[in-house]
Amino acid sequence: MRAAQIEVTSLGKRYGQVTALDDVSLRVGPGSVLGVLGHNGAGKTTLIDILTTRIRPTSGTATVCGWDVVRFGEHVRRQIGVTSQFAAVDESMTGRRNLLLFARLLGAKRRQAKARADELLATFGLTEAANRKVATYSGGMRRRLDLAVSLLGKPKVLFLDEPTTGLDPVSRTELWRSVAGLAAAGTTVVLTTQYLEEADTLADEVMVLAMGSIVAQGSPAELKAGIGSRTATVTVSPTDAERARDALLRAGMRVRSHDHALSVALAAATDVPALVRALDHAGIAIIDLTITEPSLDDVYLALHAGGGA
Amino acid sequence: MSRHALRTRHQDDDAPTLVIAVDRGSLRLAPDDDSWGGAGFLTQLRVLSGRSLRTAFSDYRLVFFGLLQPVVILLLFSQVFAGIGDMPGVVAYDGYINYLMPATLVMIAMTTAMGSGAALLSEIYTGWVGRLRTMPINLVAVLAARTVSDAVRLIVQLVVASAAGVYVLGFEPGGLAGLAGAIAVAVAIGWGLSWLFIAIATWQSKPELMQAASFVVMFPLMFSSSAYVPLEAMPTWIRVLSTVNPLTYAIDATRALAVGMPVGGALVAALALAGVTAVLGGTLATRAFRAG
Ligand SMILES: Nc1ncnc2c1ncn2[C@@H]1O[C@H](COP(=O)(O)OP(=O)(O)O)[C@@H](O)[C@H]1O
Ligand SMILES: [Mg+2]
Numbered sequence: 001m002r003a004a005q006i007e008v009t010s011l012g013k014r015y016g017q018v019t020a021l022d023d024v025s026l027r028v029g030p031g032s033v034l035g036v037l038g039h040n041g042a043g044k045t046t047l048i049d050i051l052t053t054r055i056r057p058t059s060g061t062a063t064v065c066g067w068d069v070v071r072f073g074e075h076v077r078r079q080i081g082v083t084s085q086f087a088a089v090d091e092s093m094t095g096r097r098n099l100l101l102f103a104r105l106l107g108a109k110r111r112q113a114k115a116r117a118d119e120l121l122a123t124f125g126l127t128e129a130a131n132r133k134v135a136t137y138s139g140g141m142r143r144r145l146d147l148a149v150s151l152l153g154k155p156k157v158l159f160l161d162e163p164t165t166g167l168d169p170v171s172r173t174e175l176w177r178s179v180a181g182l183a184a185a186g187t188t189v190v191l192t193t194q195y196l197e198e199a200d201t202l203a204d205e206v207m208v209l210a211m212g213s214i215v216a217q218g219s220p221a222e223l224k225a226g227i228g229s230r231t232a233t234v235t236v237s238p239t240d241a242e243r244a245r246d247a248l249l250r251a252g253m254r255v256r257s258h259d260h261a262l263s264v265a266l267a268a269a270t271d272v273p274a275l276v277r278a279l280d281h282a283g284i285a286i287i288d289l290t291i292t293e294p295s296l297d298d299v300y301l302a303l304h305a306g307g308g309a
Numbered sequence: 310m311s312r313h314a315l316r317t318r319h320q321d322d323d324a325p326t327l328v329i330a331v332d333r334g335s336l337r338l339a340p341d342d343d344s345w346g347g348a349g350f351l352t353q354l355r356v357l358s359g360r361s362l363r364t365a366f367s368d369y370r371l372v373f374f375g376l377l378q379p380v381v382i383l384l385l386f387s388q389v390f391a392g393i394g395d396m397p398g399v400v401a402y403d404g405y406i407n408y409l410m411p412a413t414l415v416m417i418a419m420t421t422a423m424g425s426g427a428a429l430l431s432e433i434y435t436g437w438v439g440r441l442r443t444m445p446i447n448l449v450a451v452l453a454a455r456t457v458s459d460a461v462r463l464i465v466q467l468v469v470a471s472a473a474g475v476y477v478l479g480f481e482p483g484g485l486a487g488l489a490g491a492i493a494v495a496v497a498i499g500w501g502l503s504w505l506f507i508a509i510a511t512w513q514s515k516p517e518l519m520q521a522a523s524f525v526v527m528f529p530l531m532f533s534s535s536a537y538v539p540l541e542a543m544p545t546w547i548r549v550l551s552t553v554n555p556l557t558y559a560i561d562a563t564r565a566l567a568v569g570m571p572v573g574g575a576l577v578a579a580l581a582l583a584g585v586t587a588v589l590g591g592t593l594a595t596r597a598f599r600a601g
Contacts, residue, residue, distance in 0.1 A: 088436035
């Protein structure tokens, strides 16, 4: 196995009485994606801030690309790209100017800076908006520009703190595609999120944080195995509720009922047609049928039900 | 697009696979060896100061009102307090405006220096500074750029205010060289003070607190000096206070230079004030900034 790009041992951060991060250890190999999953206040940003040399841990150690983040921060900063929770670009300047500015700060010559800026603007679909002030950009465009800025230095390790929070679905999908592309091309990525689906889509390895501690760690498949997968919610008329429940149970499904809505855990892709068939066979009209992906709450619930991790 | 279409990193057995095409030839976003190797301190300073200046001048309304503000204050003070012109320590200046104008230059310098602190704090809040902290950029360059760009802005403000003083309010400087010297001293003091306010910004946690703290410092300093009223006219305790108030010397130096009177030791004191505040503020700010 190749040396880890990120190695974290018993990392902790306290603010007075508040423990923001507690005894966190992890390894991330080159070119892989770590998804850090957790609600607000779980400690995600604190972890990212320590790894990107912005704040110092109060206990434990961390290295990025082999460099200790406290003692060799200067070396770490040469290897990383960071996109923070809130886009940090200059709103009073155009998108292109932002890119040129950061490229110059990284040591690019004028011509190099221009070439890289154009390349990144094209990659992130910002060529047309390049000469507009960032203040006029949509949330999605801002995020893309922010990501482009963090890629200027061709970082070996990319940190993304809640990159899709507040984005519309289309922008989110586009951003996912960019991240997946970068990882496929060899960039190591650490990404925090509140969405299980996002971690599932992008990450090789997922870590669940709650109140500063790791409560679960593993591949997305392992994590999902613990919580069951998607859920179908069926609404029928109140008079049919009882019969519908029996029909689904007879079809071998796991059913929970609340009022006249029934929720069914979907184990396989064929469960949806089977569900519809079973109800149709019993002569029950389906008023509404929705399928929901498991959420972070389901992860916490499952961990809790299982006595924690 | 369904989420399965994105699934490249790990595959469920039944999930369709889509390899997201990354054209390494044209995108070249992947890490490779052709990195830029970082910029020197002076380049960083120049690029960051240029950016701050551009931001400061990007909104014409802000520029307009920023330049107008000292002119309005000058106009009000020179009219409301015109009677001071007949007082013993002032009458030699031949009009209150000649006494007031140089002090106003120092006051503008002080306000701009406060603005440096406020601007840094707001850039800490927006995450701009946070981004710079994750990059191979010298933190001293980040702070110095703020003071340099604000000093340039200050020069523009002082020149505009002086011109308004001369052409609108009847200010009669002792000569162009003297006025230029007075402006230079005010810029030096403003630059030094901006380091002090930047230090305060790196220590404070709230913008409101910063604002309040700045005013609590600024007003006593201005009014316990020779800025508006000659020292002879003030109560004894303020007169005593004013002898240890560094602003008194800064204002005396600016005033002497502007109206063409002998400067004497006040100039040395004013420049020392600029130097001491810069070194003290710079040291405190850098230390607080590095610690994170
Ligand atoms: N500067 C700070 N001072 C005091 N407490 C803090 C500070 N920064 C973060 N915290 C606390 O640490 C915990 C983790 O915060 P954070 O890492 O921002 O969580 P997340 O990014 O997962 O939402 C929270 O309880 C937060 O209130
Ligand atoms: Mg956060």
